Amino acid sequence: MPPLLMRFRVDLLLLLVAMSWGSTYLVAKELVAVETVIALLAVRMLLAAALMAAIIGVRRKRITSAELAVGIPIGILLGAVFALETFGIAHTSATNAGLIISLTIVLTPLVESIVCRRRLPAQFFVAAVLAIAGVILLAGNGSFDPPGPGDLLVLGAAAVRAIHVVTMHKLTSGQALDSLHLTTVQLRTCALLFTAGTAAYGESIPQYLTRLDPGQGTLFLYLVLVCTVFAFFVQLWAVRRTSPSRVSLLLGTEPVWAAIIGITFAHDAIGIAGLAGIGFILIGTAWxxxxxxxxxxxxRVPDSKDLVLEKDNLTALK
Incomplete structure (x- = not known):
């Protein structure tokens, strides 16, 4: 595939992920309460892991020890992101959650620069500051209220998400690992953690399931199929074909989609300052x-060894 077409495909899929994640805050707000966070996450991960296991079963390929060694630690990080983010949603508005999590676009390059011991261009930080200014304008619609406990939890989720993206890139770089297998290991790890967590906190899984009506059940399936399986498979696939910073910059459009969905479906009011914030986020992200x-x-220009490894990675997905 020509490089330009590959970049377009990667960018398009990442934008679709950003759109789906932008909708999760409104959906999750309809499904979650403080006492049901762990049960919701347990059922979500169990269903997603079961679906991925069925796909792997059809392919008849076993998960390797190398894929387990990589998938389990990044699965633990992923579980931390889900827990912090969902508890945050339970304590704050869906709009605030969708906006604060976008600070990942700033945190990821910082984490990557520390891990890789390299400096980022000064212009990048100008673009990031512009995006942050957009988040502030969009969140407060012209004013800025002090963050509450839920806001701080989502901010913690943004920090761990940045670590998760960089860790995926570092652990998978140069290895011919199957993205389906890595996604499955991550989801299984999360499922085990959250299922065990229901024994210590909140409602049990059966109690939570009995509370869901048909409408909530449909929303729940959307969370599992679109916002979990599809989104995290694409993220893992894309981070091996581009840089962590580029992944986070594209996923950084998430608050814009959250605002659009909020305006369209929840009829949230966005004033002039909020619209300016959307513009700042789009400009800062693209720049x-x-x-x-x-x-x-x-x-860095890839050498022949890198090209062989990339070819192996593509082959592993067929």
Missing amino acids: GRSIEQRHSRNR
Whole structure:
């Protein structure tokens, strides 16, 4: 596949993930209460892991020890993201959650620069600050209220998400690992953690399931199929074909989609300041993506060994 077409496909799929994640805050707000967070996450991960196991069963390929060694630690990080984010949603508004989590676009390059011991271009930080300003405008619609406990929990989720993205990139780089297998190991790890957690906190899984009506059941399936299986498989697939910063910059459009969905379905009011914030986020994200892409291209040209490894990665997905 030509490089330009590959980049377009990666970017398009990441934007679809951002759209689906932008909708999760409104959906999750309809499904979750403080006492049901762990049960909701347990059922969500169990169903997603079961679906992935069925897909792997059809392919008749076993998960390797190398895929377990990589998938379990990033699965633990993923579980932390889900827990912090969902508890945050239970304590704050869906709009605030969708906006604060977008600070990952700033945190990921910082984490990556620390891990890789390299400096980012100054222009990148200007673009990131512009995006942050957009988040602030969009969140407060012209004013900024002090963050509450739920806001701080979502901020913690943004920090762990940045670590998760960078860790995926570091652990999978240069290895011919199957993205389906890695996604499955992550989801199984989360499922085990949250299922065990229901024994210590909140409602049990049977109690939670009996509370769901048909409408909530449909929303729950959407969370599992679109926002979990599809989204995290695409994220894992894409992070091996581009940089962590570029992934987070594209996923950084998530608050814009959250705002659009909120306006369309929840009839949230967005004033002039909020609309300006949407513009700042879009400009900052696009500009930062362009800067990071040029910086990555100038920093290193792949050698023949890298090209062979990339070919192996593509082959593993067929």
